[in-house]
Amino acid sequence: MSKHHVTATINGEPTEFLCETSQSLLDVLRDELELTGSKEGCTSGDCGACSVMLDGRLVCSCLVLGVEASGRTVDTIEGMAQGADLHPLQRHFLEGAALQCGICTPGFLIAARALLERTPDPTETEIRYWLAGNLCRCTGYDKIVRAVMDAAAEMRGAR
Amino acid sequence: MKAQQYEAPDSIDKAVALLAAAKGQARVLAGGTDLLIQMRVGRLSADTIVDIKCIAELRKISREDGGFKIGAAVSGAEADEHAELVAHWPGVVEGWELIGSTQIQGRATLAGNLCNASPAADGVPALIAAGAQVTIVGPNGSRKVPVEAIPTGPGRNSLAKGEFVTYFHLPKRPPHSSDAYLRLIPRTEMDIAVVGCAVNLTLDAGGTCTAASVALGAVAPTVVKVPDGAKALIGTKLDAAALDKLAAAASAACKPIDDKRGTVVYRTKIAGVLARRAALIAYERARKRA
Ligand SMILES: Cc1cc2nc3c(=O)[nH]c(=O)nc-3n(C[C@H](O)[C@H](O)[C@H](O)COP(=O)(O)OP(=O)(O)OC[C@H]3O[C@@H](n4cnc5c(N)ncnc54)[C@H](O)[C@@H]3O)c2cc1C
Ligand code: FES
Ligand code: FES
Numbered sequence: 001m002s003k004h005h006v007t008a009t010i011n012g013e014p015t016e017f018l019c020e021t022s023q024s025l026l027d028v029l030r031d032e033l034e035l036t037g038s039k040e041g042c043t044s045g046d047c048g049a050c051s052v053m054l055d056g057r058l059v060c061s062c063l064v065l066g067v068e069a070s071g072r073t074v075d076t077i078e079g080m081a082q083g084a085d086l087h088p089l090q091r092h093f094l095e096g097a098a099l100q101c102g103i104c105t106p107g108f109l110i111a112a113r114a115l116l117e118r119t120p121d122p123t124e125t126e127i128r129y130w131l132a133g134n135l136c137r138c139t140g141y142d143k144i145v146r147a148v149m150d151a152a153a154e155m156r157g158a159r
Numbered sequence: 160m161k162a163q164q165y166e167a168p169d170s171i172d173k174a175v176a177l178l179a180a181a182k183g184q185a186r187v188l189a190g191g192t193d194l195l196i197q198m199r200v201g202r203l204s205a206d207t208i209v210d211i212k213c214i215a216e217l218r219k220i221s222r223e224d225g226g227f228k229i230g231a232a233v234s235g236a237e238a239d240e241h242a243e244l245v246a247h248w249p250g251v252v253e254g255w256e257l258i259g260s261t262q263i264q265g266r267a268t269l270a271g272n273l274c275n276a277s278p279a280a281d282g283v284p285a286l287i288a289a290g291a292q293v294t295i296v297g298p299n300g301s302r303k304v305p306v307e308a309i310p311t312g313p314g315r316n317s318l319a320k321g322e323f324v325t326y327f328h329l330p331k332r333p334p335h336s337s338d339a340y341l342r343l344i345p346r347t348e349m350d351i352a353v354v355g356c357a358v359n360l361t362l363d364a365g366g367t368c369t370a371a372s373v374a375l376g377a378v379a380p381t382v383v384k385v386p387d388g389a390k391a392l393i394g395t396k397l398d399a400a401a402l403d404k405l406a407a408a409a410s411a412a413c414k415p416i417d418d419k420r421g422t423v424v425y426r427t428k429i430a431g432v433l434a435r436r437a438a439l440i441a442y443e444r445a446r447k448r449a
Contacts, residue, residue, distance in 0.1 A: 043199060057265040059262055059266055063196070065165065067165050
């Protein structure tokens with residue numbers, strides 16, 4: 001079986017790649033495109049480390065086939081900072097020590113940005129439910145939730 | 160994970176033709192949140208994958224005969240954003256919304272939940288309580304069946320080779336009617352139901368129940384309806400005696416298994432508790448709907 005030739009818009013750039021049917025979007029990002037910011041924790045949809053935006057929707061890239069990205073828009077953690085300027089969420093994660101090993105961090109950042117785009121002023125409960133599909137074995141979550149609240153406050157103020 | 164061919168047809172007819180012509184095992188791909196995992200661990204195989212998400216009409220929710228028609232490729236996140244559907248069928252949407260995390264919601268379809276045929280599928284009891292139907296297409300044309308005709312046991316469904324689900328149909332709502340779905344899981348998010356219960360009610364203008372339907376998930380190989388529980392509510396305003404009868408009927412309808420999430424005794428007891436609570440939620444919602 002020949003490989004699929006896929007064209008997608010990844011972090012705003014038209015991108016072409018070849019993949020097998022069995023390769024997930026996460027495999028393609030990491031192994032074919034060297035976008036290794038998205039992490040593989042479980043490959044079963046449980047941990048959220050592989051979170052990306054697909055046509056503006058938060059999904060686990062381990063549960064999307066690479067070939068499904070054809071003609072679609074994919075946004076990954078690599079597109080979050082603007083050059084040297086970190087996104088407010090990234091800054092607050094650093095300032096608030098909301099990460100330790102960092103494996104879960106790209107997924108949390110992508111998921112938290114998706115939340116703040118639709119809910120600029122989330123309650124702590126809303127944040128915890130929205131991020132329930134992102135697992136962290138290091139931080140105990142409190143610092144993550146606080147970093148999201150702080151970033152949200154800053155982003156509201158900046159409007 | 161073994162899958163050789165991938166097809167993404169842009170029409171129902173093309174999907175039917177591809178499934179009919181496929182050599183070996185062909186499988187429909189909707190959100191992939193069950194299928195891709197099961198293929199990866201080797202529980203399912205597929206020689207051909209037919210992705211139905213590029214079929215535009217299957218991605219829409221529309222009004223039909225006063226009710227709703229939901230395409231088989233609509234995700235939970237899309238349903239949640241459809242204010243009219245949520246207002247009419249809060250219980251159906253609430254069952255669907257309980258499936259997985261935000262990420263899973265971005266992909267999970269009701270048709271995948273139904274056809275995957277887990278006894279604990281959260282999307283299914285409220286559809287059955289609602290009296291929903293599905294359209295099935297295949298090599299011999301299309302047919303409409305009640306939702307409960309699809310699952311036949313854990314991991315098994317009644318679809319013939321080459322058939323797939325295209326639409327769900329939710330009936331027109333009379334005034335003062337609503338529904339609710341509750342499940343019990345050992346944590347607050349991301350777990351499999353120990354028991355799930357859907358209640359769908361219609362009241363008269365004075366608040367007396369005139370029609371009811373009750374369905375339980377995770378207490379038998381497929382969803383069980385509780386007609387005796389429904390009957391106990393009709394003609395009442397859900398007073399304590401009616402709710403006691405409902406709870407007893409729900410417990411009596413259970414044929415559960417013992418597993419790490421719950422024993423037979425626990426599941427049986429909880430079925431009654433959830434039925435009572437879901438009925439009260441549906442009642443409050445129905446009273447508020449003119
Ligand atoms: C982390 C995680 C958490 C989850 N939590 C829950 C939960 O809380 N509750 C719950 O009920 N489920 C849960 N699930 C299971 C799953 O997400 C749901 O069952 C989901 O609704 C499946 O839909 P899908 O569109 O992803 O189906 P797919 O994976 O695309 O398909 C599932 C099966 O149905 C078949 N199929 C799909 N569409 C059709 C169609 N139109 N016609 C015929 N056959 C079809 C496929 O071939 C496949 O066999 C969870 C899964 C994960 C990964
Ligand atoms: S790697 Fe995708 S959810 Fe864990
Ligand atoms: S920082 Fe290590 S998993 Fe979250």
